[in-house]
Amino acid sequence: MYNTALVYRSFGEPQTVLHAETSVLAPLPAGQVRVRMRLAPVNASDLIPVTGAYRHRITLPTIAGYEGVGVVTETTESDAHLLGKRVLPLRGQGTWQQYVDCPAELAVPVPDDIDDTLAARAYINPLAAQMMLEHYPAHGQHVLVTAAGSDCAAYLAQWARLQGAKSVTGIYRSAIHARRLAASGVIPLADTDSAAITQAAGKAGVIYDATGGTLADMLLQSMPETGQLISYGLLSGQPFSIRRRLPAVHWFHVRNFLDAMTAEEWQQVFCTLWERLRATPVSEVTLIDFQQWRQAITLYQTPGRIAKPLLAF
CATH class of the missing domain: 3.90.180.10 (Medium-chain alcohol dehydrogenases, catalytic domain)
Structure with a gap:
């Protein structure tokens, strides 16, 4: 064969x-x-x-x-x-x-x-979103997600709302995503609108960032010191600078959590995911x-x- x-x-x-x-x-x-x-x-x-x-x-x-x-x-x-x-x-x-x-x-x-x-x-994007929300919860926070047209950001946005986020804002690159974001209860924000991005970041308690580069720099400079930025990708291909101790920055990679999981825990993770995916567009x-x-x-x-x-x- x-x-x-x-x-x-x-x-x-x-x-x-x-x-x-x-x-x-x-x-x-x-x-x-x-x-x-x-x-x-x-x-x-x-x-x-x-x-x-x-x-x-x-x-x-x-x-x-x-x-x-x-x-x-x-x-x-x-x-x-x-x-x-x-x-x-x-x-x-x-x-x-x-x-x-x-x-x-x-x-x-x-x-x-x-x-x-x-x-x-059902693995790469849903599991990453589920684990980020477990380790860095959105409940009671104004949430901002970058690369909002991506699948992982879509899961983050929807599940953050279900977790009890006060609001969810999605920064998108292509205008084709704006209507879909708004229809799903996410506030759409073009990545070219620097003033609006600065304003949204200024009240964000949690930012899930997949972009890095100058956008991440802008978000870090604008968000409150009590906030958290979770970096889980560098789609821009560029790193970002950490110029001060706060707000806190966390780097998230699913692989960093897998070795500590037993096979039984691994299977249970998907039992939870299947239930969420059944109810998520x-x-x-x-x-x-x-x-x-x-x-x-x-x-x-x-x-x-x-x-x-x-x-x-």
Whole structure:
């Protein structure tokens, strides 16, 4: 049996350094399950490592992709109950390939009422939003989110409102997002409106920032000393400066919390997530054949995009 995977052997622009490579599948290691992939999304967190931004923790060559959904096609005897089940094959190999091997205890079963397009993107953005709100709550705060057109910011905004935030403001880059934000109860704010951004930051108790750069600098200079800025991305590609001790700045990465989780705790996290995702409006998707992966990356990088590209295997 053969497997085709998107591999990078050097760092650089994803369209340039990613290559589809086909090889014979090795025997399934003990304690693992083999998953035939159905769908895998394209996220910033998939593409940024390919550029070399995290080269200190990546060993080349490696397979791209961090999440997706598929069906278990092979197990060892102790995990036979998973055979034929839909799962999220997480925290093992890269997911941009036809077959993924992952630790059986970390494979997350998908409830029957969750469709593939939602299950495929139930990890990176929803889990990050859920964990940020647990560690840095929004209750009773004026909340501000940057990159408000992104999926993670959308989850943060909606769940912050449910958690009891006084208000939620979303800073967006493309005007196409303004109406959707307003319809969901989020105050839309263009990233070009510096005066309004300064005013909104001036009363913000919690800011969830995925942008960094000059925008993060502006927010830190404007927000009250009692506030907290949670930095969980640098979509601008630029860092920001911390010129004073307060307000507090926290750097958030899901991976920093995973090693301390037991397998049972890991599975319980998703029980909570499934309940939240059932009740949360999500973005549209565009299915693109795995063989056309370059097209999927191009779509993801298109300004003003409103649909999430999913690789379909």
